[in-house]
Amino acid sequence: MSQPRDYSMTGDDGRAAVARGLADAQWYQTPVARKRLKELMQRSDGPAIRDTVLWLGLMVAFATAAIALWPSWWCVPFFAAYGVLYGSASDSRWHEAGHGTAFKTRWMNTAVYQIACFMIVRNPTTWRWSHTRHHSDTIIVGRDPEIVGMRPPKLGSIALYFFGVFDLPRGLRTMVRHALGRISADEASYTPESEHRKVFRDARIWTVLYIAIVAACVVRDSWLPALLVGLPRMYGAWHHVLTGLTQHCGLDEDVTDHRLNSRTVYMNPVSRFIYWNMNYHLEHHMYPLVPFHHLRELHDEIKHDLPPAIPSIAAAYRQFVPVMFAQRTDPSVCIHPQLPAPRLADGTLGA
Amino acid sequence: MSTWTDMGAAGDIEQEDVVGVEIGGRAYAIYRSLDDVYYATDGLCTHQQVRLCEGLVMGHIIECPKHNGRFDYTTGEGRGVPIRENLRTYPAKVVDGRVLVDLG
Numbered sequence: 001m002s003q004p005r006d007y008s009m010t011g012d013d014g015r016a017a018v019a020r021g022l023a024d025a026q027w028y029q030t031p032v033a034r035k036r037l038k039e040l041m042q043r044s045d046g047p048a049i050r051d052t053v054l055w056l057g058l059m060v061a062f063a064t065a066a067i068a069l070w071p072s073w074w075c076v077p078f079f080a081a082y083g084v085l086y087g088s089a090s091d092s093r094w095h096e097a098g099h100g101t102a103f104k105t106r107w108m109n110t111a112v113y114q115i116a117c118f119m120i121v122r123n124p125t126t127w128r129w130s131h132t133r134h135h136s137d138t139i140i141v142g143r144d145p146e147i148v149g150m151r152p153p154k155l156g157s158i159a160l161y162f163f164g165v166f167d168l169p170r171g172l173r174t175m176v177r178h179a180l181g182r183i184s185a186d187e188a189s190y191t192p193e194s195e196h197r198k199v200f201r202d203a204r205i206w207t208v209l210y211i212a213i214v215a216a217c218v219v220r221d222s223w224l225p226a227l228l229v230g231l232p233r234m235y236g237a238w239h240h241v242l243t244g245l246t247q248h249c250g251l252d253e254d255v256t257d258h259r260l261n262s263r264t265v266y267m268n269p270v271s272r273f274i275y276w277n278m279n280y281h282l283e284h285h286m287y288p289l290v291p292f293h294h295l296r297e298l299h300d301e302i303k304h305d306l307p308p309a310i311p312s313i314a315a316a317y318r319q320f321v322p323v324m325f326a327q328r329t330d331p332s333v334c335i336h337p338q339l340p341a342p343r344l345a346d347g348t349l350g351a
Numbered sequence: 352m353s354t355w356t357d358m359g360a361a362g363d364i365e366q367e368d369v370v371g372v373e374i375g376g377r378a379y380a381i382y383r384s385l386d387d388v389y390y391a392t393d394g395l396c397t398h399q400q401v402r403l404c405e406g407l408v409m410g411h412i413i414e415c416p417k418h419n420g421r422f423d424y425t426t427g428e429g430r431g432v433p434i435r436e437n438l439r440t441y442p443a444k445v446v447d448g449r450v451l452v453d454l455g
Contacts, residue, residue, distance in 0.1 A: 024399050038368070041407045100419050104409075132418050132433045136399060192435060289407050289416050 005141050005253075005331070007150045009189040014142025017254065022140045028257040029286055030305040032298075037287070040294045040301070043104035047293040048096075051273065052112060055093070059085045063228055070224055079227060083236025084274060087164065090119035091240035092276035092292075098128055101291040102276075118206060120240075121171030121233055123178060125199045129191040135288055139253050139261040145186060149249040151331035153324045161241045164234035171233070172210065178203030243267070243275045246313060250320030250327075250335045258285040259339055264299060264309040265316045282306055307337035355444075355451040361389065362448065369413060369424075371404030374454070380404050381443065381450055382424045384411065390424050391443040391452040397429065397436035 006013040017023050032040070059082055066078035093116035096102040097109045117124040130145040137143035148158070160166060177184075178199050183191065191199065209229075216225040223231075243265075251261045262282040272279060280295035283302065290298050303309065310316045319335065326333040358372045364383040371394050372379045378394025380403045392413075396403055401417040408414075413424045421430040427438035442453040 037405075038407070043407075043409065100414075100421075128432060135418055194435070195432070287416070288419065289414060 005151065007141055007147055009142065009145055009186040011142055014189075017137070017140050017143050020254075022137065022254055022256065023143050024136050025256045027138075027286075028259065030302040032287070032301055036301060040287070040298050041289045041291075042294075043101065043291060044293070045104045045108065047291075048102040048108070048112075051276070052093075052108075054273075055085060055089055066227075067224065079232075079235070082228075083232040084239050085236070086119050086232035087234065087236025088239035088241075088243075089274045089276075090116040091244065092274065092278055094120050094122060094127070095131070095278060096276050096292050098131055099288060101289060117202075118209075119233065121168060121175065123174065123199055124202055125195050126178075126183075126187045126191050129195065130187075133190045135285065138258060138285055139248055139251070139255075141253050145190060147248070147253075148245065149320075149324060151253070152328045155324060155328070158245070158324075162238040164237035167237065168230070168233045175203045175206050175210070179207040239271070239274055242313065243271060243279065246279070246310070246316040246320075247281045250323040252334045252336065258282050259306055260337060263316065263337075264306065265313060266309055266311050267313055271313065305340055305342075307339060353442075353453045354455065356454050358391070358443075358450040358452050360448060361445045361450050364389070364450070367408050367410070369404050369406065369408050371402055378402060378404075379441070379452065379454075380413070380424070381452070382408060382413065384425075389443045389445055389450050391441040391450075392422070392424050392427055393439045396420055396422075396434075397438055398433050403438075 008014070062078045062082035062085070066075045066082055069075035069078065093102070093112050097113035097116060100106070100109045102112060103109050114124060117127065134144050134146040139147055141147070157166065181200050183196055183199060213225050213229050217223060246263055246265045248261055248263065251263060253261070255261055259282060262285050264282045265279045267275065267279040277292040277295045278284060280299045283290070283295050283298045286302070287298060299309070310319060323333055323335055356374060358379065358381050359370070361383070364370050364381060366383055366387065367385045369380050369382045372381055373394070380392050380394045382390040382392070384390065392403070394403055395401065396415040396417070398415065398418060398420045401415050403413050403415060403422075405416040406414050407416070408424075411423050411425050412421050412430065414421050418433050420432075420434040422428065422434065422438045423430060424438070424440070427440040429435065429437050441455070444451050
């Protein structure tokens with residue numbers, strides 16, 4: 001069996017990636033005419049305002065119903081729905097608002113980003129920089145801090161992600177560490193020192209807020225405050241993990257073509273609302289300036305040059321789960337999507 | 352000392368857009384604002400050397416196509432993360448329908 005790879009940001013694989021020219025590399029892009037690309041990149045406040053009003057409005061409605069029915073069992077479905085909007089929709093809002101593409105108006109992106117970061121328990125500064133690196137060096141071992149399907153995969157741990165079993169405690173531990181003014185070596189490798197002050201400031205504010213939630217639970221002798229703030233990151237996490245795992249799992253590492261390491265999956269409208277169209281993940285990586293509400297059009301524009309989209313979430317899992325099982329004993333196993341033949345300038349297929 | 356260099360036809364750039372020009376192995380970005388004023392900057396993002404001519408122009412802002420870093424292309428000033436270094440700007444003018452840039 002080959003030597004396990006080092007996925008840390010400060011290890012040998014990261015240094016090897018730099019030496020091999022895999023860091024900050026030039027990535028393949030399907031050509032799109034400038035005029036059409038400009039149309040697709042255009043920002044608009046409308047779709048994100050509509051979705052944000054719906055998102056937060058539904059949260060208030062479900063929370064109100066859940067509180068009214070607490071502590072009877074009738075509150076459970078309302079908490080379940082609230083939890084998904086809190087613990088899963090916050091992941092896609094963190095992502096899209098972090099790119100600054102959700103809204104045209106800058107402060108709206110910032111506001112939603114801060115709210116979503118708090119819900120998903122991701123420091124607004126370190127996670128912005130980690131995601132910048134994820135886009136520079138997507139699934140490059142030792143460079144990308146956001147690789148979930150490390151090889152050999154720990155399938156038990158990945159299964160527990162569905163319930164936030166590791167994520168929430170890890171997020172809170174990291175928050176306290178930041179509040180104490182400490183940053184890890186991995187974080188320091190992609191977060192400039194000039195940004196550390198912001199990291200610590202936000203963590204201290206959050207720590208006070210979480211202490212207030214715990215205090216409210218103690219004073220009221222009730223779990224209710226924590227069920228509304230904090231714990232939804234666990235009991236509502238399943239949808240963002242369900243959809244998030246489809247992005248890259250089972251695909252190749254250390255390639256500079258997103259068609260080989262990212263996946264587009266057709267999904268139902270409810271999942272696309274919660275996930276804010278990130279099911280068009282390959283398209284997003286190829287053209288990160290295109291906002292969520294234009295990704296479907298971008299997909300139509302370039303799909304002739306992409307591997308066939310996966311028809312459903314279930315089909316995606318049928319594709320990558322067996323591969324991840326195989327990777328437990330042979331980490332070199334991965335999916336190699338079939339790429340379409342390149343088109344010549346006159347539109348015909350090349351050799 | 353001024354060295355005005357012809358960067359191409361002014362009419363080839365749409366309003367609120369950018370084109371890339373390469374001269375002597377160095378990349379430049381030429382902008383045409385909504386009020387028909389032309390500007391020039393270095394062509395690569397100071398964050399990770401990505402070609403800005405593939406980015407999005409919004410008002411006086413150019414946004415990098417890779418990491419969404421933003422610059423005011425009229426001054427070269429970086430506007431927030433991940434930009435930590437301003438963009439070099441160059442004087443530009445239009446003479447007889449051609450964009451001329453003083454590359455110094």
